[in-house]
Amino acid sequence: MFPKSEKQNREIAGVSILRHWVRAAEGKRAQRNRKSSPHTTCDNSQQAERFMHELGIASSILECVQAEAARRPNSRITKVGVKIGELAAVDCDALQFGFEVLVKDTEWEPVALELECVPRMQRCSKCAYDFRMTEFDPSCPLCGDFSTRCISGEELDIAYMEVEE
Numbered sequence: 001m002f003p004k005s006e007k008q009n010r011e012i013a014g015v016s017i018l019r020h021w022v023r024a025a026e027g028k029r030a031q032r033n034r035k036s037s038p039h040t041t042c043d044n045s046q047q048a049e050r051f052m053h054e055l056g057i058a059s060s061i062l063e064c065v066q067a068e069a070a071r072r073p074n075s076r077i078t079k080v081g082v083k084i085g086e087l088a089a090v091d092c093d094a095l096q097f098g099f100e101v102l103v104k105d106t107e108w109e110p111v112a113l114e115l116e117c118v119p120r121m122q123r124c125s126k127c128a129y130d131f132r133m134t135e136f137d138p139s140c141p142l143c144g145d146f147s148t149r150c151i152s153g154e155e156l157d158i159a160y161m162e163v164e165e
């Protein structure tokens, strides 16, 4: 256990890391904006809002872990695995960071978050071939047919939890 003053310092450190992260992300965004639209000024609040989106997802994941833990009073959850499709518009680094911020200095801190990115896959309606869609071309690489449909890539699911009895 940390003495009280040291624990407070750790919390302060956590906050400054959060601010630093938002600033760094803003910098990246500003560079992108400069290239595409030089007259647009960088919108700081938009970047913070973006992180709040991932933080909200992290919070939902933690709620699922807490609900599962409540169902298993004699065991301990050590890891939660989440599947994220590339169409789900989730920044995996921001989500990982948001989860770490949420559980820091709580009883949930030992829970590891493992993210699995699921690529966008299409299935051809004509020949049933499954392929990874790249560069906005949905046509079947095998037979050339355009009637293909999305079969994965939109996931945002808890895949598993590791539990110690």
Ligand SMILES: [Zn+2]
Residues within 6 Å of the ligand: 124, 125, 126, 127, 128, 129, 140, 141, 142, 143, 144, 145
């Ligand atoms: Zn085909």
